[in-house]
Amino acid sequence: MSAEIVAAARGSNSLLPDFDAICDTGGRFAGTESEAAARNYLKRRLAEIGRRQPFAHEVDYLGWTRGPAKLERLDGAAQSFDCVSLVRSPKTGAAGLTAELLDLGRGTEADFDAHAADIPGKIVMVRHEYMFSPVTIHRRRKYQWALERGAAGFLIACHVPGAGPVTGSSGATPERGIPAAGISAETAAALTQNGPAKLRLTIDATETKTTTENLILDLPGKTPEWVVLSAHIDGHHLAESAMDNATGLAAALAVAEVMAPHMHKMARGLRVGFFTIEEWALAGSAAYVDGLSEAERDTIKIDVNLDTIAGSPNLTALTSNFAKMESWLQATAAGHGFSLGAHRPLMANSDHYNFARHGIPATRLVAGFDERDSDIKYVLTPDDTRARIREQDFRNATALTAALVAEACSLETLELR
Secondary structure (H helix, E strand, O other): OHHHHHHHHHOOOOHHHHHHHHHHOOOOOOOOHHHHHHHHHHHHHHHHHHOOOOEEEEEEEEEEEEEEEEEEEOOOOOEEEOOEEOEOOOOOOOOOEEEEEEEOOOOOHHHHHHOOOOOOOOEEEEEOOOOOOOOOOOHHHHHHHHHHOOOOEEEEEOOOOOOOOOOOEOOOEOOEOOOEEEEOHHHHHHHOOOOOOEEEEEEEEEEEEEEEEEEEEEEOOOOOOEEEEEEEOOOOOOOOOHHHHHHHHHHHHHHHHHHHHHHHHOOOEEEEEEEOOOOOOOHHHHHHHHHOOHHHHHOEEEEEEEOOOOOOOOEEEEOOOOHHHHHHHHHHHHHOOOOOEEEOOOOOOOOHHHHHOOOOOEEEEEEOOOOOOOHHHHOOOOOOOHHHOOHHHHHHHHHHHHHHHHHHHHOOOOOOO
16 A cells, blocks of 8 residues: 555646646745634645645744845945845844944854954854754854844845845844844845955834634544644745745655545554645744643554655665664665764754654754755855755655655554653
């Protein structure tokens, strides 16, 4: 039966139409019409697959709406540069924030420590990094180091020349933050010419309490146990958020669709979880998993989280320190003719993290891990578009997901803790 499901998933007639439809809604930034349109489309598709409406799990959160942002160099010949405010950045007010630039290069903790005396009152600039690597330093860590050392503002420069500005979450909270924006590699170079620059950064934004929805569809099996297949809905406004994460959403739909007719024979059920506000520190999945009782969490045997599964032909499982699960994943993949890499340390870079921190075996499947020249380098830039996706890679990733999910649902016993 598993081989039949894998073949059906690989050849899914709905995979590419669903992918295109999700990309057509835009970047799906949380709280926008784009996100709502995508959620409505996914709700309809889940209802078709499950023959009933999915459960809409409401999540209250502090919404953040991006207004105009502007970066100016004030010394010498005045210049203006494009920039993008990072998610949850505080606004500056109409007069903007005026301060000297301090370029900390990559922005390691050692860089911040070495310049600790110079940081207070400055706008600190660091470099974005390839997102999926054992040595990546996340922008939120760099932001926190800048904040802790008294910086007045924060800039992060794209690491890919010609890709435009980079976006992402800032790490600011309503109680504590400094204005933050993403810029291009070319802007960073211009700002460091002719000595330290004097800058004015102007950011407008509004915060409002609001509500959104995670979507949960249960396809029951023969026991009360569950395999969770998850992916996140929201993205960023610069492009289509195609790799991150229309790929995961469309693949999850395809796998659920081919699994649905077989679920009455399966040892455990399949729960599809489409979480939102993932780009806001994984807030949607945190609200969902935290809200489950301990008994409900115990029924979940594994979470297979799909996030950025195309953009490279190579997939890696981030296995969250669950060694037994890691062995099972790789053996199962190999048994179906797939190669699957593994990276064991727990990484808080997608929704699997909120399952893992509650002791639930959880993995994220991601393409291009530690492949710095892959198309994954364009995630969070204006080049995260469907043109970056190769159909064969996408179909292979979907088929591998189907192999893992079908085996997890069908085995008489599954204990991966």
